[in-house]
Amino acid sequence: MRHPSPSSWAVISICIVAIVHLALGFSFGFSVDEAHYALxxxxxxxxxxxxxxxxxxxxxxxxxxxxxxxxxRLIPEALWLISVSLVYRITLELHDVIQGRSSGYLTNVLPSGPSCGLMATLAVIAAPLPHVLSIGLLPDTLLTPLSLGLMLMALRWLRKERFSLGDWIITGVLLGLAGLSKYTAVFTVVALLMVFLSAKRKPWINQPGFWLAGIIACVLISPVFYWNWVNDWISFKYQIAHGAGGTWALRRVAAFIGIQIACFGPLMVVGVYFFLKQGWRNHRLTLLALLSFFFVPFTIFAALSGGGSLPHWTTPAWFCLAPFIGIGLAKAWSQQRRRLISSLFIVQIALCLIGFGFVLAGGPPSANLKANPMADLYGWQSAGQKAAELAHANNATGIAVQNWTLGSRAAWYAQPLPVYVLDQRQDQFDLWFGQLPLGANVILLNWSGLSYVPPTGKGAGFESCRLLDSLETRRFGQLLSTFDFSLCTNWRGADLVR
Structure with a gap:
């Protein structure tokens, strides 16, 4: 391989990054979300x-x-590999649509499809946040390849004279699995419908395959509705409240957009700019429909961000935008914009490497205990085992924490002991372990990164809490956090617990 082709470079790049992910995956314990979903x-x-x-x-x-x-963590890594491979494949399909090989469009000459696919791949690799989801399994890690799969089926529907029954079945399965992965998959469904509506001459609503796809999707997601029906629709109620967030503020929307650019990289923004700059007058409606795989979820999340949102929610949307970004970057590269593109790519890769280094080192050396975000990744296995030992030694009912984010790691590493979250907010722990019985004695786990005063007082909380032991977490000699273990006796209820 004296002169590797763009497709070869894409494979080489993906393999290098996958090796880095695997090395990181074996280097530290579960994050709060990983432990929660492992439970x-x-x-x-x-x-x-x-x-x-x-x-x-x-x-x-x-x-x-x-x-x-x-x-x-091999599971999220496999899903990341599938996602990046789909980005490359979709870029080739989109390139063919724009070049008019199957649709008769006339447009400006583009660089080769593999060149555009390589640029799309590199844009994804250089984006910082997706690396987090490639190591830790979140619902968005699942929704990303499923959204890309639906986008690929949308492209095939545009290119084919008629969708086969097999195509409709695949579409239905992808829709059902997307619904089983995350509720925001409904935004991808809206984008798919917009693609169907963009081609007025193609019948679809009267095709048996379309309705079969809908039936398959409904059957696959039926467990979600059955469970919610049995449990008073608590999941839907929670998601509506969670998505709405707090009081809406325009400054949060501006902050959300800034955070998105930082998390996914200015290289993606530059790629979108160069893509849209071409105009695409001859097939604007088709491209706008395909772009809805990005703009529908991103616009909704941006609007919701006024009340609060999380940056990784938009990951499937950015991956669906990557093929357009790849075409825009490849076109700009051919127009002598190489210095800008290569500079942004190098800067973003450098930031990713610095981030990887901080993860392995346990955070910046100057960070204090509460300001070090990497401290959350270390020490929980030892803390869980210590809490379990103390619970058995003191005949405690289980382990207690005062925030659910502390409970996930405690429950994973101290299993099979029950873990009770001492607040008045309903959550998954209430369904798994129930409420802490009145009069119970527990080991109260407190972590310096999110510390609380033990809940004791007149008429509620525990009658008393006595510190039994403490545990320090160090990484390369640096103190990351401390865990305190207290024996708390005679639980009297949560009326005054906050």
Missing amino acids: YAQHLAWSYFDHPPLVGWIQWPLIALTTSEGVI
């Missing part, structure tokens, strides 16, 4: 309080065999 697999159900069940179901085979974080 899904240990408590199999038709659905769960905060998300549909696929994120738990897909982990069950591995978790039934091992508790090794690195092995379990």
Whole structure:
């Protein structure tokens, strides 16, 4: 391979990044979300309080065999590989549509499809946030390849004279799996419908395959509706409240957009600019419909961000935008914009490498205990084991924490002991372990990164709490956090607990 082709460079780049992901995956413990969704697999159900069940179901085979974080993280790594491969494939399909090989469009000459695919691949690789989802399994890790799969089917529908029955079945399965991965998959469904509506001469609503796809999707997502029906629709109620957030403020929208650019990289923004700059007058409606795979979810999340949102929610949308970005960057590269593109790529890759270094090192050396975001990744296995030992030694009912984010790691690493969250907010822990019984004695786990005063007082909380032991977490000699373990006796209720 003296002169590797663009497709070869894409494969080489993907393999290098995959090796880095694998090395990181075996280097530290579960994050709060990873532990939470791993517990899904240990408590199999038709659905769960905060998300549909696929994120738990897909982990069950591995978790039934091992508790090794690195092995379990092979799942998100495989999903990342599928996602990046789909980005490359979709870029080739989109390139053919724009070049008019199957649709008769006339447009400006583009660089080769593999060149555009390479640029799309590099844009994804250089984006910082997707690396987090490639190591830790979140519902968005699942929704990303499923959204890309639906986008690929939309492109095929545009290019084919008629969708086959097999195509409709694949579409229905992808829709159902997307619904099982995350509730925001409904935005991808809207984008798919917009593609169907963009081509007025193609009949689809009167095709048996279309209705078969809808039936398949409904059957696949029926466990979610059944579980919510049995549990008073608590998941839907929670998601509506969670999505609405707090009081809406325009400054939060501006902050959301700035955070998005930082998380996914200015290279993507530059690629979109160069793509849209071409005009695409001859097939604007088709491209706008395909762009809805990005703009529909991104616009909704941006609007919701006025009340609060999380940056990784838009990951499937950015991956669906990557093929357009790749074409825009390849066109700009051919127009002598190489210095700008290569500079942005190098800067973003450098930032990713610095981030990887901080993860392995346990955070910046100057960070204090509460300001170090990497401290959250270390020490929980030892803390869980210590809490379990103290619970057995003191005949405690279980382990207690005062925030659900502390409970996920405690429940994973101290299993099978029950973990009770001492607040008045309903969550998944209430469904798994129930309420802490009155009069119970527990080991209260407190972490320096999110510390609380033990809940004792007149008439509510515990009668008393006595510190039993403490545990320090260090990484390369740097103190990251401390864990305190207290024996709290005679639980009298949560009326005054906050």
